[in-house]
Amino acid sequence: xxxxxxxxxxxxxxxxxxxxxxxxxxxxxxxxxxxxxxxxxxxxxxxxxxxxxxxxxxxxxxxxxxxxxxxxxxxxxxxxxxxxxxxxxxxxxxxxxxxxxxxxxxxxxxxxxxxxxxxxxxxxxxxxxxxxxxxxxxxxxxxxxxxxxxxxxxxxxxxxxxxxxxxxxxxxxxxxxxxxxxxxxxxxxxxxxxxxx
Numbered sequence: 001x002x003x004x005x006x007x008x009x010x011x012x013x014x015x016x017x018x019x020x021x022x023x024x025x026x027x028x029x030x031x032x033x034x035x036x037x038x039x040x041x042x043x044x045x046x047x048x049x050x051x052x053x054x055x056x057x058x059x060x061x062x063x064x065x066x067x068x069x070x071x072x073x074x075x076x077x078x079x080x081x082x083x084x085x086x087x088x089x090x091x092x093x094x095x096x097x098x099x100x101x102x103x104x105x106x107x108x109x110x111x112x113x114x115x116x117x118x119x120x121x122x123x124x125x126x127x128x129x130x131x132x133x134x135x136x137x138x139x140x141x142x143x144x145x146x147x148x149x150x151x152x153x154x155x156x157x158x159x160x161x162x163x164x165x166x167x168x169x170x171x172x173x174x175x176x177x178x179x180x181x182x183x184x185x186x187x188x189x190x191x192x193x194x195x196x197x
Contacts, residue, residue, distance in 0.1 A: 001022045001023060001090070001091060001093065001195060001196055001197070002020070002021040002022050002023070002193065002194075002195050003021060003022070003023045003024075003025055003118070003154075003193065003194050003195065003196065004018060004019055004020075004021035004023070004024050004025070004051070004191045004192075004193055005025045005027070005154075005156045005175055005177050005191055005192045005193070005194065006024075006025070006026055006027070006158075006177040006179050006191040006192070007026060007027035007028055007029060007059070007122070007156065007157065007158025007159070007176070007177040007178050007179065008027075008028070008029040008059065008158040008159065008161055008177070008178040008179055008180050009026070009029065009030055009042075009179050009180055009187065010029055010030075010031065010032040010061065010180040010182075011030070011031055011032040011033070011038045011041075011042070012032075012179075012180055012185075012186060012187050013030065013041075013042055013045050013046075013187075014045060015186060015187040016179065016187055016190075016191070017190070018049065018191060019191065019193055020050075021051060021193060022051065022052050022053065023051060023052065023053040023054075023055065023090060024046075024049060024051040024053070024054045024055070025055050025056075025095075025118070025120060025156055025177075026046075026054075026055070026056040026057070027056075027057055027059070027120050027121065027122055027156045027157050027158045027177055028056070028057050028058055028059025028060070028061075028062060028099065028100060028122035028158060028159070029059030029060065029061045029062060029122065029158060029159070029180075030042040030056065030059070030061075030062055030072075031059075031061045031062050031071065032061060032180075033061075033065065034061055034062065034063050034064055034065040034071060035064070035065070035071070036064075036071060038071075039062070039071045039072065039074075043076070043077055043080065046077075046080055047077045047078070047079060047080060053079075053081070053088075053090055054079055054080045054081065055080075055081050055082075055083060055088065055095060055097065055120070056072070056080065056081070056082050056083075056097075057082065057083050057084070057097040057098065057099045057120050057121070057122060058070055058072045058082070058084065058099035058100060058122070059099070059100050059122040059158065059159065060100040060122065060159070062099075062100075070099075082097075083095070083096065083097025083098075083099075083120060084097065084099055085097075085098055085099070085108055085111050087113065087116070093117050093118065093196055094113065094115050094116050094117050094118075095116070095117070095118040095119075095120065096112050096113060096116040096118070096119055096120070096152075097119075097120040097121075098111070098112065098119075098120070098121045098122075099122060100122040100123060100159070101123065109140070109142055109143050109145075109146040110146065112146055112147075112150050113150075114149075114150055116150050116152045117152055117153045117154070117196060118152060118153065118154045118155075118156065118196070119147065119150065119152040119154070119155045119156070120156050120157070121143060121155070121156075121157045122157060122158060122159050123139065123140050123143060123157060123159055124138070124139040124140070124143075124157045124158075124159055124160055124163075124176060125139045125140060125143045125144035125147050125155065125157070125174070126139035126140055126141040126143070126144045127139060127144065128144070128167060128169060128174045129157075129160070129163040129164075129165055129166075129167055129174055129175075129176035130159075130160050130163055130176075131160065131162070131163050132160055132162050132163070133162050138159075138160055139160075147172065148170075151170070151171045151172060152172055153171070153172065153173065153196060154172065154173045154174075154175065154194060154196070155172055155173070155174050155175070156175045156177055156192075157174075157175070157176060157177070158176060158177050158178040159178070160176060160178065161178040161180060161181055161182060162178075162181075163176050163178075164176050164177070164178045164179075164189045166192060173194065175192045175194075177189075177191065177192055179191070
């Protein structure tokens, strides 16, 4: 199966030129300013895309700025699945999604099943594609510990826009799929495509 993976579109999803694939994975921050207009436009756009499966998780920008409540806690349109500390099995490939945590995330990471082949989190693991310019690592140490235990084939995340890219560490391909660049106010990075059998 061919997967198209990305994160952090921040309301600029219509600038993307998506490659073909079977499954679209979006690891959060579909919004920039956290409002229903952005959510609705994203879901209309996503619903019209020609992928057999479309899977999303919530990022830290996908909350109402006033109430701090998730804007994605709604019934998803047909064909779109939101993972919220939950998983889905697609053609015998277990996928698990953890949205941006409200605390340090330790309890959320413990829920990741040992058979997970694709892990989606918004937050990066510590020391892997998690460094803003001239700053120390911003990833989660407890997430990294759990990823090393579970050993998924792929771990997709975002959040740290400046460290977009891919890195293979032991058995796991880590992907920071951040598409949007704040300084340029536009999509600058393309989705990452990978295949799993």
